[in-house]
Structure formats: C-alpha cells, structure tokens
Amino acid sequence: xxxxxxxxxGVTLDDLKKKMADFAKERDWDQFHxxxxxxxxxxxxxxxxxxxxxxxxxxxRGLPDWKEEEKQHLGEELSDVLLYLVRLSDICGVDxxxxxxxxxxxxxxxxxVKLCKGSSKKHTQINHHNxxxxxxxxxxxxxxxxxxxxxxxxxxxxxxxxxxKRSFWETR
Numbered sequence: 001x002x003x004x005x006x007x008x009x010g011v012t013l014d015d016l017k018k019k020m021a022d023f024a025k026e027r028d029w030d031q032f033h034x035x036x037x038x039x040x041x042x043x044x045x046x047x048x049x050x051x052x053x054x055x056x057x058x059x060x061r062g063l064p065d066w067k068e069e070e071k072q073h074l075g076e077e078l079s080d081v082l083l084y085l086v087r088l089s090d091i092c093g094v095d096x097x098x099x100x101x102x103x104x105x106x107x108x109x110x111x112x113v114k115l116c117k118g119s120s121k122k123h124t125q126i127n128h129h130n131x132x133x134x135x136x137x138x139x140x141x142x143x144x145x146x147x148x149x150x151x152x153x154x155x156x157x158x159x160x161x162x163x164x165k166r167s168f169w170e171t172r
Contacts, residue, residue, distance in 0.1 A: 012097075013086060013096055013097045014097075016082070016083065016086045017086050017087075017089075017090045017096075020083055020086055020087045020090065021087075021090065024087070033087065033091055034091070035088060035091055035092050038084055038087055038088040038091060039088060041084050042081065042084035042085060042088060045077065045080040045081045045084055046081055048077050048080070049074075049077040049078065049080075049081055052070075052073065052074055052077060110123040111123055111126070112128075115127070115128065
C-alpha cells in the first residue's frame with residue numbers, strides 16, 4: 001500500500017474504502033473481515049481512543065496543552081476507528097457517505113432548530129406539539145421529503161408522545 005491519493009487537499013471515503021480493500025486483499029485478510037470481527041476490532045479501537053482521554057478531565061478544543069506526540073497518537077487512534085468503520089460499512093454493503101448524509105437529515109427533522117437551539121435534550125424530551133409547523137402533521141405521523149444533493153430522502157416521522165402508549169393489557 002503506497003501513498004494515499006489526495007484531491008484538493010482531501011481524501012474521500014471511497015479512497016479509504018479502496019485502500020482498505022487493497023490492504024486486506026494483499027495480506028489475504030478478507031477471510032477474517034466478517035462484520036462481527038470488524039465490529040469487535042472497531043470497538044477495541046474506540047476503547048484505545050477513550051483511554052487517551054480517560055483521566056484528563058475536560059479538554060479544551062484544539063488541545064492547546066497537549067504535546068505534539070500526544071496529538072499524533074490521538075490522530076493514529078482516530079484513524080484506526082475511521083478505517084475499521086469504513087471497512088465495516090464496505091463489507092456490509094452500506095454506502096457510508098450516503099448513510100451519514102441521510103442520518104444528518106433525519107436528525108434535522110428530529111431536532112428542529114426552533115425547538116432545539118442551545119438545548120442538549122434528547123428528541124424524546126422535546127415538545128414537538130408546540131411547533132406550529134408540525135402540529136397537524138405530528139398527530140398521526142407523516143411522510144417528510146428531504147432533498148439530498150440529487151435525490152429525495154423520505155422519512156417516516158412517528159407521532160411524538162409525552163410517554164409511550166400503553167397496550168390494553170398494561171392498563172389493567
């Protein structure tokens with residue numbers, strides 16, 4: 001595996017996907033790259049990443065008090081997480097870029113700016129019923145079309161309830 005191609009100063013997810021596939025093929029590692037194995041490896045790398053922050057308390061953005069070697073180590077662990085995630089998505093047949101964009105759009109629906117700005121509440125704690133834009137549509141759930149680059153993404157947004165609806169048997 002030689003150098004990583006960079007276009008306009010950036011590397012795409014497709015670049016990384018191809019490099020990871022080539023890397024595994026050259027070493028005959030495809031036989032070990034099942035979704036389960038890749039997920040467990042990813043979780044292990046997330047554990048290594050968390051160890052870097054474990055006893056530091058809150059860390060300011062930009063890591064101004066960190067030594068260059070510490071930042072380099074952080075970059076290596078972040079890269080391990082990213083590479084396993086890209087490989088896992090490839091093996092599972094998920095277009096990670098498209099899935100991430102879709103998830104951002106779904107989150108924009110779950111967390112409308114009018115209701116969430118400056119709040120860290122989970123979407124289930126937000127009173128969507130007070131949002132005039134959603135009052136009628138939220139009563140029975142509705143289909144929302146959100147446009148992403150060239151194609152619409154439809155998301156079924158369930159009705160928002162203050163508490164889970166009980167079944168007949170739970171009320172007795």
